Amino acid sequence: MRSTTTGTARLTKTHKLSAAGITVAMGAAALAMAVTPGQATETPSIAVKPVAWTTTDLGAHDHITQQAKTTAADAAEAKKKADAAAKAKADKARADQQAASRSQARTPVKPAPAKPAAPAKPAAPAAPVKKAYADNLDGWIKESLDILKSKNIPATYEGIKRNVMRESTGNPRAINDWDINAANGVPSKGLLQIIDPTFKAYHVEGTSWDPYDPVANITASCNYAADKYGSMDNVNSAY
Structure with missing residues (x-):
């Protein structure tokens, strides 16, 4: 046809x-x-x-067409619902975030408590400056006088020097090997001619134990003179 x-x-x-x-x-x-x-x-x-x-002959075609339309309509409706649900979820998340931001802005931030300052460490005591003395008769007498003063033992520069010059003429290695002390085996030694037993008995702490050491010799001798005569200043002859 x-x-x-x-x-x-x-x-x-x-x-x-x-x-x-x-x-x-x-x-x-x-x-x-x-x-x-x-x-x-x-x-x-x-x-x-x-x-x-007849309409019966067209029924199959119309049924297929109607079914296709229904399927398309269902798909469109499902997509519409899914889009609406996604939009609602996004809107809720946005609203929650804005609410949290407003709440945070209204909440005052508490300042962190200040840590107490660590107490200042006390300064270490300054090391005492050692006084320098000349290595001669003048320096020996001055150093010995400072030690005697710290121990409250009386003596003067003039009284010490006068007796030193009479006993040894300022020689720290002087020794008497002819008097009675020498005969007894304990000769007089050093600047102020002190015997070993007396030096040991009147030795002043902080000085050497060597009787020939000039500062130790002067200090022990002045300690002995202060005990026996009141002061080395009161000694004017052998003592």
């Missing part, structure tokens, strides 16, 4: 069903002619009823 327009016409499912009906009708007519004797040469007159297109 061709259409009035140019090109080959397409057959729909309904058209195909109508053509099939016609073919069946023609087949039935031919069979009737074949079984009737004596009429083989006659051409029977067959009335062909036109096949009408």
Whole structure:
């Protein structure tokens, strides 16, 4: 079957069903002619009823079309609901964040408690500066006088120097090996000619234990003179 327009016409499912009906009708007519004797040469007159297109024939097509529309509508509705849910979730998250920001802005920040300052460490006591003394008779007498003063032992520079010059003429290594002390085995030694037993008995703490040491010799001798005569200043001869 061709259409009035140019090109080959397409057959729909309904058209195909109508053509099939016609073919069946023609087949039935031919069979009737074949079984009737004596009429083989006659051409029977067959009335062909036109096949009408009914709503039943269109139902399958309409059902498919309706189902496709329903599926598309369901998909669109599902997408709409999903978009609405996503938007609601985003709006809630945004609102929660804004509320938290406002709450944080209203909450006063407590300053951290100040740590108490560590107590200042007391300064280490300064090391005493050792006084320098000359390594001669003048320096020996001055150093000995400072020690004697710290021990409350009386003496003066003049009294010490006067007795030193008489006893040893200022020689710290002087020794008497001829008097009675020498004869007894304990010669007098040093600047103020003190014997070992007396030096040991009157030794002043902080000085050397060597009787020939000039400062130790002067200090022990002044300690002995203060005990026996009140002060080295009161000694004017052998003592």
